[in-house]
Amino acid sequence: MLEIKDLYAGIEDQPILRGIDLKVNAGEVHAVMGPNGSGKSTLAQVLAGRDNYRITGGEVRFQGRDLLALSPEERAREGIFLAFQYPVEIPGVANIYLLKAAINAQRKHRGLPDLDAVDFLALVREKLAFMGMDEALLYRPVNQGFSGGEKKRNEVLQMALLEPRLAILDETDSGLDIDALKVVADGIRSMRDPQRAIVMVTHYQRLLDYVVPDFVHVLSQGRIVRSGGPELALELERRGYGWVDPGRDERIGATP
Amino acid sequence: MNAVVADRFAEDFARLRGNLPGIYVPWLQALREEAFSEFMDKGFPSTRQEDWKYTNVAPIENSRFAFAAAPAEVCTDLGCVGTQALPGARLLVFVDGRCAPELSRVGRLPAGITVTSLSATLERQPDRLRGALAAPRGGYASGFAALNTAFLADGAYVHLAAGADLEEPLHLLFVAASRNVAAHVRNIVVAEAGSRIRIVEHHATVEGGAYLSNVSTTLRIERSAAVEHHKLQDESAQAFHIASVQADLGEAARFASSSFAFGAALSRTAIDVGLNAEGAECSLDGLYLIDGRQHADHHTRIEHAQPRCRSRELYKGVLDGASRAVFNGRVVVRPGAQQSDAQQTNRNLLLSDQAEADAKPQLEIWADDVKCGHGATVGQLDPDQIFYLRARGVDDETARSMLVYGFAAEVVERIPVPVLRQRIGRLLRTRLPRGGGAMQ
Numbered sequence A: 001m002l003e004i005k006d007l008y009a010g011i012e013d014q015p016i017l018r019g020i021d022l023k024v025n026a027g028e029v030h031a032v033m034g035p036n037g038s039g040k041s042t043l044a045q046v047l048a049g050r051d052n053y054r055i056t057g058g059e060v061r062f063q064g065r066d067l068l069a070l071s072p073e074e075r076a077r078e079g080i081f082l083a084f085q086y087p088v089e090i091p092g093v094a095n096i097y098l099l100k101a102a103i104n105a106q107r108k109h110r111g112l113p114d115l116d117a118v119d120f121l122a123l124v125r126e127k128l129a130f131m132g133m134d135e136a137l138l139y140r141p142v143n144q145g146f147s148g149g150e151k152k153r154n155e156v157l158q159m160a161l162l163e164p165r166l167a168i169l170d171e172t173d174s175g176l177d178i179d180a181l182k183v184v185a186d187g188i189r190s191m192r193d194p195q196r197a198i199v200m201v202t203h204y205q206r207l208l209d210y211v212v213p214d215f216v217h218v219l220s221q222g223r224i225v226r227s228g229g230p231e232l233a234l235e236l237e238r239r240g241y242g243w244v245d246p247g248r249d250e251r252i253g254a255t256p
Numbered sequence B: 001m002n003a004v005v006a007d008r009f010a011e012d013f014a015r016l017r018g019n020l021p022g023i024y025v026p027w028l029q030a031l032r033e034e035a036f037s038e039f040m041d042k043g044f045p046s047t048r049q050e051d052w053k054y055t056n057v058a059p060i061e062n063s064r065f066a067f068a069a070a071p072a073e074v075c076t077d078l079g080c081v082g083t084q085a086l087p088g089a090r091l092l093v094f095v096d097g098r099c100a101p102e103l104s105r106v107g108r109l110p111a112g113i114t115v116t117s118l119s120a121t122l123e124r125q126p127d128r129l130r131g132a133l134a135a136p137r138g139g140y141a142s143g144f145a146a147l148n149t150a151f152l153a154d155g156a157y158v159h160l161a162a163g164a165d166l167e168e169p170l171h172l173l174f175v176a177a178s179r180n181v182a183a184h185v186r187n188i189v190v191a192e193a194g195s196r197i198r199i200v201e202h203h204a205t206v207e208g209g210a211y212l213s214n215v216s217t218t219l220r221i222e223r224s225a226a227v228e229h230h231k232l233q234d235e236s237a238q239a240f241h242i243a244s245v246q247a248d249l250g251e252a253a254r255f256a257s258s259s260f261a262f263g264a265a266l267s268r269t270a271i272d273v274g275l276n277a278e279g280a281e282c283s284l285d286g287l288y289l290i291d292g293r294q295h296a297d298h299h300t301r302i303e304h305a306q307p308r309c310r311s312r313e314l315y316k317g318v319l320d321g322a323s324r325a326v327f328n329g330r331v332v333v334r335p336g337a338q339q340s341d342a343q344q345t346n347r348n349l350l351l352s353d354q355a356e357a358d359a360k361p362q363l364e365i366w367a368d369d370v371k372c373g374h375g376a377t378v379g380q381l382d383p384d385q386i387f388y389l390r391a392r393g394v395d396d397e398t399a400r401s402m403l404v405y406g407f408a409a410e411v412v413e414r415i416p417v418p419v420l421r422q423r424i425g426r427l428l429r430t431r432l433p434r435g436g437g438a439m440q
Helices: A040-048 A072-078 A095-109 A117-130 A148-162 A178-190 A206-210 A230-239 B003-019 B026-042 B079-084 B118-124 B126-133 B143-150 B383-390 B396-412 B418-431
Strands: A002-011 A014-024 A029-033 A054-062 A080-083 A090-094 A166-170 A197-202 A215-220 A223-228 B090-095 B113-117 B156-160 B170-176 B181-191 B196-205 B212-221 B226-233 B240-249 B254-261 B266-275 B281-290 B295-304 B310-319 B324-333 B341-350 B356-365 B371-379
Touching: A002 A040, A014 A029, A014 A040, A014 A054, A014 A223, A029 A040, A029 A230, A040 A054, A040 A072, A040 A080, A040 A166, A040 A197, A072 A080, A072 A095, A072 B383, A080 A148, A090 A095, A090 B383, A090 B396, A095 A117, A095 A148, A095 B396, A117 A148, A117 A178, A148 A166, A148 A178, A178 A206, A197 A206, A215 A230, A223 A230, B003 B026, B026 B126, B026 B143, B079 B170, B079 B196, B090 B113, B113 B118, B118 B126, B118 B156, B118 B181, B126 B156, B126 B181, B143 B181, B143 B212, B143 B240, B156 B196, B170 B181, B170 B212, B181 B196, B181 B226, B196 B212, B212 B226, B212 B254, B226 B240, B226 B266, B226 B418, B240 B254, B240 B281, B254 B266, B254 B295, B266 B281, B281 B295, B281 B324, B281 B396, B281 B418, B295 B310, B310 B324, B310 B356, B310 B396, B324 B341, B324 B371, B341 B356, B341 B396, B356 B371, B383 B396, B396 B418
Parallel strands: A029 A197, A029 A215, A080 A166, A166 A197, B090 B170, B156 B181, B170 B196, B181 B212, B196 B226, B212 B240, B226 B254, B240 B266, B254 B281, B266 B295, B281 B310, B295 B324, B310 B341, B324 B356, B341 B371
Antiparallel strands: A002 A014, A002 A054, A215 A223, B113 B156
8 A cells, every 4th residue: 555665855954764665555554663853753744745854765655656746635635644743723723624624625536525514413423422522622723722632532533534545643642641542542443444554653662552553663763673563562662762773862853 | 285186175175065964054164174174284194104104095195086975876776785784784875975875774773772874964963963073182183084074974873872772783884886986984973871782884895996985983982881893894906995983982881893904905994992981891803804905004092091991902914915914003001090901912914925014013001000911923824734734635725725714713703793793704705715615
């Protein structure tokens, strides 16, 4: 589904990704781990089409197409979903409008008519209940005044509604207390599907206890330095990033 | 003023003064004569004056607008009146500045409430207006104000006796139907103690083209009365709109003002609120949405003259193209006006590199026990917000549109009159690319 080959990217003249190779097939769950500044978030943002990164080499294919040639909205409509590490607050735009705009943009792309108001609301309510979210959050401005946990749940809610082919979760577990983590993890787990791939970017092992990945990759200084099964995450947890990242003092870039 | 322009106005005035409503009222004729001579002295405001520094009215001075002396031959089927009328509101229509009773639907009013035209009142009961029309003590604020009195002919006259309450909003609809016409409109609102009314002053056009609306609205809001005044300026794209709103508040009176500037090539709205007795409160909201070469100027002044008054002000602007906005918000706290509470915010969103916003908050505080704050910002759309929306499948243009709508919505949502809130929400959406995205 997703194939990244020798990808180089950075901000201005600062290289951050320095030759990423990664292949993700439908039905798989991958975890990308790594210390701060290793390029995890950059990788997630580059895949979603953030334009302040400059791609300096390599290629990314998504379902056989050149992903890097697509605009962020085209990627989203093709089925890529990025759950943001820092969900953006949008004053004055009610959450429900964003959800409706997002769903209908995707449907239009697939040649489907807009969802009518009743079906839309029924669908949203079902997902809300699953995420343990209050319906009032629909009518509040997007992410504005949401707690950290509510923001992350809201990301997973959007993912559940949009049913992406490839979900990229950028530190969706960070800043959550244990109860919220469970809800978010349940939401992610429920998205596991033979037709869908999930890439979880995370700093900690914690989330992986709930959503056990098929593959774990360790990113360091813009490269994948180690790949393995779920046991790799456990070993990392035990031995720390110093184990795979001996030169981590000369860190590059920062998480945006 | 150059001699040619001065001669033109002198001719106009000489020709018209015998032809205006209330010509047999000596004090009124004297008032007009004095105002005219003050206009001749003052001339049009110049950008050398601090108050008009950013707003150049030379295009008005250099245009020739005919003054409509008599009510126009009003067609009774002005299509636009039907579409502009706010559902459920009482409607008083003016065409080119002159009252059009046949297009109006005021209906039967509760006891103690008068809603009529200034022209009719000047003919029948001129003395009711003598106090409200008196020349300002310090002279007219500008040449436009003097001109407004010199050519005083029509407008709305609204009077509420103590305790009277008009439930439905009153829609004062000013329609520009002819090109190259100057309308000098005067609205007078008197709300006696404990009365309530909600007024929408709406300026629209059928014909488009260039014309001048020179409007002055004064409101006297007595003890514990509550008055809302919502001004919607939706003039033609070539029009000039000069307006002033002056409110004088009594003890514990409340005044809610809003100003929406969407149309006109050049518009200037001056709002002047006197919190003249203890416990008076006002809120001033505003939204300007301009594009192309439009120029929208708001000058507001709130005077805390007595203790324990409260004022809130929120003005927002969205500027595209090579448009220019001016916001000058002055708050004066007089000596002795202790426990004054004043908050002012002005936020501008620039959608283009050529747009320009001049924001100038001014606090002038002469008392020590007060709570006053202000903030002004000029910024652009946030790329993080745009990316977030696009990453959800929303195209770039719709994303921008949603963000602009979201920015402006804060002011629109505060409109307490539901039919007006819907109308302005709709106007806003039609002005945004893709109708404000999914914002329906």
